[in-house]
Amino acid sequence: MTTANTDHILEVNDLRVSFHTYAGEVQAVRGVRFDLQRGETLAIVGESGCGKSVTAKSIMGLVKAPSGEVKKGSSILYNGTDILGYNKKQWQAYKGGECAIVFQDALASLNPTMRVGKQIMENLQGHRHMSKAEAEQEAIRMLKEVGIPDPQERFRQYPHEFSGGMRQRVMIAIAFACNPKILICDEPTTSLDVTIQGQILNKIKEMQRKNNTSVIMITHDLGVVANIADRIAVMYCGVIVEHGSCRDIFYRSRHPYTWALINAVPRLDLEGKKKLVSIPGTPPDLLNPPVGCPFCTRCSYCMDICREAMPESTDFGEGHSASCWLHHPMAPHVDMPDYKAKGESHE
Ligand SMILES: Nc1ncnc2c1ncn2[C@@H]1O[C@H](COP(=O)(O)OP(=O)(O)OP(=O)(O)O)[C@@H](O)[C@H]1O
Numbered sequence: 012m013t014t015a016n017t018d019h020i021l022e023v024n025d026l027r028v029s030f031h032t033y034a035g036e037v038q039a040v041r042g043v044r045f046d047l048q049r050g051e052t053l054a055i056v057g058e059s060g061c062g063k064s065v066t067a068k069s070i071m072g073l074v075k076a077p078s079g080e081v082k083k084g085s086s087i088l089y090n091g092t093d094i095l096g097y098n099k100k101q102w103q104a105y106k107g108g109e110c111a112i113v114f115q116d117a118l119a120s121l122n123p124t125m126r127v128g129k130q131i132m133e134n135l136q137g138h139r140h141m142s143k144a145e146a147e148q149e150a151i152r153m154l155k156e157v158g159i160p161d162p163q164e165r166f167r168q169y170p171h172e173f174s175g176g177m178r179q180r181v182m183i184a185i186a187f188a189c190n191p192k193i194l195i196c197d198e199p200t201t202s203l204d205v206t207i208q209g210q211i212l213n214k215i216k217e218m219q220r221k222n223n224t225s226v227i228m229i230t231h232d233l234g235v236v237a238n239i240a241d242r243i244a245v246m247y248c249g250v251i252v253e254h255g256s257c258r259d260i261f262y263r264s265r266h267p268y269t270w271a272l273i274n275a276v277p278r279l280d281l282e283g284k285k286k287l288v289s290i291p292g293t294p295p296d297l298l299n300p301p302v303g304c305p306f307c308t309r310c311s312y313c314m315d316i317c318r319e320a321m322p323e324s325t326d327f328g329e330g331h332s333a334s335c336w337l338h339h340p341m342a343p344h345v346d347m348p349d350y351k352a353k354g355e356s357h358e
Pocket residue numbers: 030031032037038039057058059060061062063064065066078231297
């Protein structure tokens with residue numbers, strides 16, 4: 012039985028999620044555990060297909076039967092209560108009102124046939140019980156707050172009349188309209204250019220500070236979260252392989268997969284001199300995940316034991332942990348490769 016920690020607004024314990032397909036059972040999330048404190052930003056970082064969005068969807072109650080299954084034994088405690096046991100009414104209050112999500116593709120998430128202002132108003136009226144006139148005023152104020160020029164005019168426009176960056180700002184306004192305690196951002200800036208990306212992330216940060224919101228920031232690019240995350244969870248093949256503060260991850264990482272991710276961070280200042288290094292090989296098939304360490308087929312430090320058994324998590328203190336056989340007392344000593352220059356550029 013899991014006991015709740017009152018400092019944590021959210022506690023995810025042994026989350027396992029599968030999809031039942033014609034090809035077999037896709038084990039998308041295979042035992043994820045993390046907690047989220049009030050007002051902090053936790054980044055979940057990992058390559059495409061590692062289970063980041065499925066984790067986010069599970070927290071939003073968006074994994075649906077019959078194909079999707081959150082396995083027995085998983086728990087997601089929100090303020091100490093397991094949301095997986097919520098009834099319909101509790102889900103309605105939680106989604107939007109307590110926890111909101113901003114997806115990468117705003118065009119797909121927004122209603123194309125409804126004026127943007129009305130979409131914000133719906134949340135204000137539904138979750139904050141405002142009158143129509145109050146909601147209209149507040150929606151215009153929020154459009155202004157997320158940095159949309161001419162908010163009064165923009166209020167009456169449809170999503171297709173907005174640029175990608177502006178649509179993403181609208182999504183942020185919709186999410187914050189319910190004053191959520193938790194905001195999940197699932198690759199909110201991936202399709203945007205670097206300048207707009209920075210502006211959007213700053214806006215999220217600003218609104219987070221104002222409302223003391225806890226944020227889960229999901230991305231495949233470690234570079235994106237260097238300046239905004241308090242803690243980072245590195246995910247690979249449905250599990251979190253390393254967890255720590257930004258300094259732990261960038262300066263004293265203890266996992267070869269994190270080393271590979273750091274090495275893959277693009278460096279603007281080195282453009283033309285040093286190309287982005289991608290991680291060689293491909294992640295394992297989640298229809299048939301390996302019994303041992305999931306990184307063993309791509310890891311240059313792989314030992315026999317790595318293929319035979321999943322490594323346990325080693326605790327390095329102050330919330331830093333990693334699951335790698337290199338930390339077994341009988342393993343050879345290996346230091347983190349020297350990525351100092353890279354780390355410094357992200358501090
Ligand atoms: N509805 C579904 N049916 C079957 N498999 C699914 C479904 N949704 C996700 N998956 C599988 O689960 C795994 C994890 O997917 P997920 O979307 O969480 O990856 P991700 O880490 O968010 O990747 P990306 O960075 O590309 O968004 C993938 O192998 C994906 O194909």
